[in-house]
Amino acid sequence: MATAKKQPILEVKHLVKYFGEREILKDIDFTVEQGNVISVIGASGSGKSTMLRCINLLEMPTSGEIVFEGKNILDLSNNIALYRTKVGMVFQSFNLFSNMTVLQNCMASPVTVLKRKKEEARQIAMKYLEKVGMEQYINARPDQLSGGQKQRVAIARALAIKPQILLFDEPTSALDPQMVGEVLGVMRELAEEGLTMIIVTHEMAFARDVSTRVIYMADGVIVEDGTPQEVFGNPKNEKTKDFLARFTQNA
Ligand SMILES: Nc1ncnc2c1ncn2[C@@H]1O[C@H](COP(=O)(O)OP(=O)(O)OP(=O)(O)O)[C@@H](O)[C@H]1O
Numbered sequence: 588m589a590t591a592k593k594q595p596i597l598e599v600k601h602l603v604k605y606f607g608e609r610e611i612l613k614d615i616d617f618t619v620e621q622g623n624v625i626s627v628i629g630a631s632g633s634g635k636s637t638m639l640r641c642i643n644l645l646e647m648p649t650s651g652e653i654v655f656e657g658k659n660i661l662d663l664s665n666n667i668a669l670y671r672t673k674v675g676m677v678f679q680s681f682n683l684f685s686n687m688t689v690l691q692n693c694m695a696s697p698v699t700v701l702k703r704k705k706e707e708a709r710q711i712a713m714k715y716l717e718k719v720g721m722e723q724y725i726n727a728r729p730d731q732l733s734g735g736q737k738q739r740v741a742i743a744r745a746l747a748i749k750p751q752i753l754l755f756d757e758p759t760s761a762l763d764p765q766m767v768g769e770v771l772g773v774m775r776e777l778a779e780e781g782l783t784m785i786i787v788t789h790e791m792a793f794a795r796d797v798s799t800r801v802i803y804m805a806d807g808v809i810v811e812d813g814t815p816q817e818v819f820g821n822p823k824n825e826k827t828k829d830f831l832a833r834f835t836q837n838a
C-alpha cells in the first residue's frame with residue numbers, strides 16, 4: 588500500500604548554537620512529521636538539551652532556521668508566546684509551581700495563555716490528570732508527591748495546553764528506579780495515540796520499542812538518524828557503535 592508522505596510539522600535547518608566561543612550545535616538538520624516519536628540519544632554534553640531548548644526558544648539559536656507549520660519561528664514577526672503553546676516541554680526536574688496545587692498547576696496556562704474560562708480550564712486539567720492517573724491528588728502540592736507522581740502531573744500540565752509537539756528532556760532521569768515505569772507507561776500511551784514527541788532519553792529499551800525514529804548525537808552533530816531497527820540493529824557510524832556498546836556494557 589502506498590503511503591503519502593506526511594507533511595512536516597517541524598523542520599530544523601542548519602541550526603547552530605554557540606555559547607561564548609564554543610560551538611555547541613553544529614549544523615543540525617532534521618525534520619519531524621506528524622505522529623513521529625523521535626528519541627534523541629547521545630553522551631552527556633553532546634548538545635541534546637541545548638537542541639531541545641533551541642526548538643522551544645528557551646535558548647536563542649545563533650543561526651539557522653526552525654520552521655514550524657511552514658513558518659520560520661526565528662522571524663522577528665513570530666509570536667513566541669503562541670508558538671510555546673504549540674510546542675510544549677517536560678523537564679527532568681519537573682519544574683512544577685511549588686506554591687500551587689496539582690490542579691492549579693494544570694489550569695495555569697490554559698487560563699493565562701489560552702484565555703480559557705476557569706471552569707473550562709478545570710475540565711481540561713481534570714481530563715489530563717485522569718489520563719496520567721493523578722486525579723486523586725488534585726489538591727496536593729508538589730512537595731507532597733513522589734518523583735513519578737510529579738512527573739505525571741508535569742505531563743498533564745503540558746498536555747493541557749494541547750501542544751502539537753511535546754518535547755521531553757530526560758523525563759525519567761531524576762526518578763527512583765521503581766518510578767521510571769509509571770512515567771514511561773504514560774509516554775508510551777501518548778505515543779500510541781499519535782502525539783508527536785521528541786524525547787531526549789537514556790532509556791534505550793524505550794527508545795528502541797516506542798520510537799518511530801532514533802537520532803544519535805555526538806559533539807553537537809547528528810551522527811545517525813534512522814528507525815530504531817537501523818540505529819540499534821545496524822548502526823552505520825563507528826561512533827554510534829561505540830556509544831551503544833558502552834551503553835549495553837554499563838546497563
Ligand atoms: N547556558 C550555557 N552556557 C554555556 N555552556 C553551556 C550552557 N548550556 C550548555 N552548555 C554546554 O553545552 C554543551 C552541551 O550541553 P547540553 O546540556 O546540551 O548536553 P546534553 O547532551 O544535554 O548532556 P546531558 O546528557 O548531560 O544532559 C556542554 O558542554 C555544556 O557545558
Ligand SMILES: [Mg+2]
Binds near residue numbers: 636637
Ligand atoms: Mg541534557
